[in-house]
């Protein structure tokens with residue numbers, strides 16, 4: 001069958017690409033990405049990491065090559081950039097950039113978070129949007145992929161400044177979103193406070209449509225267990241992986257990075273499983289507590305007081321604070337759960353993870369390990385749970401929030417949490433099944449990419465030239 005495509009020509013504007021097989025087709029798609037957006041290094045990292053694992057699927061489905069499916073998959077359906085003017089408390093006028101990348105709507109309305117951080121750019125939003133497409137597919141729920149945000153820095157801003165920014169941001173974003181069109185939620189720098197301000201601004205312009213955002217407050221359509229979902233889901237996934245490998249979380253020593261939404265609830269659930277979380281961090285430094293990090297205190301300092309993690313060590317006698325990255329801290333432990341940000345683990349830091357006898361790395365943050373770090377895990381027989389599988393619990397419960405909004409009912413915490421647990425078990429199972437089907441030797445990263453891709457690919461094929 002594949003022979004039919006040998007020497008097939010694709011006419012790509014002025015270039016002629018000879019596609020002889022799956023491998024050269026993938027290389028030609030990577031060339032196209034590089035040629036179109038040479039400076040989008042984070043998007044390239046996310047896209048190439050996925051493309052490099054799809055060769056066996058294309059060998060099995062040469063019709064995807066004929067349909068030039070990968071080139072369509074890596075091109076967002078729509079990328080919106082807009083001006084966000086706002087006024088600070090001292091009366092000065094400021095302008096930030098807003099983005100929404102609506103990446104793929106094959107299997108449902110666009111869905112994905114909004115990030116407020118100075119590093120946000122079209123590149124970052126595209127990498128996150130691309131990851132979201134396959135992640136959302138893995139949840140088994142009917143949601144397409146998107147991401148958005150702004151280079152606005154919420155650090156040190158007053159509540160009024162954050163509110164005025166959110167109102168201005170939504171003044172533009174509102175024309176592009178809707179309960180059946182595109183449903184944003186939180187991400188770095190966007191939690192319950194920001195979603196409330198964004199929802200209020202949307203409502204003033206369009207009336208009450210509570211399915212337009214997720215992560216809402218419980219009094220206006222939010223779901224119980226959404227704040228906990230990403231962190232809890234990460235531990236349900238990790239638990240499923242360890243179980244499949246004949247191991248448990250009990251008495252394991254865990255390093256967590258970050259001290260935000262994902263990290264806080266990951267620490268809580270890990271502790272409930274009988275593990276000890278010995279670290280957490282922010283962008284200045286990390287806390288080490290051999291007795292186990294108290295998630296309630298982290299939440300109080302970071303979410304309520306909006307302070308720095310340094311303050312944790314000032315309040316807990318057994319804890320130490322150090323400037324720098326938690327991944328440079330040399331101590332033996334069992335499991336690494338990066339929950340801060342992209343590319344936080346370099347190749348050298350991955351080597352230290354291996355030296356520190358870590359057996360498992362499961363990602364709460366999006367793309368926290370650089371490609372060379374992932375290769376280092378593989379070389380050292382460290383089992384690796386990639387972000388798009390391990391952190392899918394947040395968006396999964398967002399989709400359950402959409403269901404509750406549609407039926408105008410609220411489910412109990414237990415109902416949502418049980419469904420989350422089932423979804424995370426299923427994500428591990430389908431990733432493992434793809435790993436076995438394609439004989440990948442316990443490569444759960446490739447397994448997740450393939451399982452997420454197959455549903456989107458089949459759907460895009462069924463929908464014609466989309």
Ligand SMILES: NC(=O)C1=CN([C@@H]2O[C@H](COP(=O)(O)OP(=O)(O)OC[C@H]3O[C@@H](n4cnc5c(N)ncnc54)[C@H](O)[C@@H]3O)[C@@H](O)[C@H]2O)C=CC1
Nearest residue numbers: 187188189230258259260261262282283340341365366394
């Ligand atoms: N909130 C959610 O539901 C989901 C979040 N994620 C991902 O999880 C990660 C964390 O997001 P959230 O917890 O929601 O954000 P957040 O804004 O609540 O917390 C982020 C935390 O990371 C820390 N941080 C930022 N840069 C850092 C660095 N370079 N080193 C150490 N710490 C750093 C911040 O100080 C903050 O404590 C991000 O990669 C996000 O995309 C993934 C899936 C869902």
Ligand SMILES: O=C(O)CCC(=O)C(=O)O
Nearest residue numbers: 112113185187394395398
């Ligand atoms: O809940 C959502 O829609 C967004 C979650 C998210 O941004 C993510 O999975 O990275």
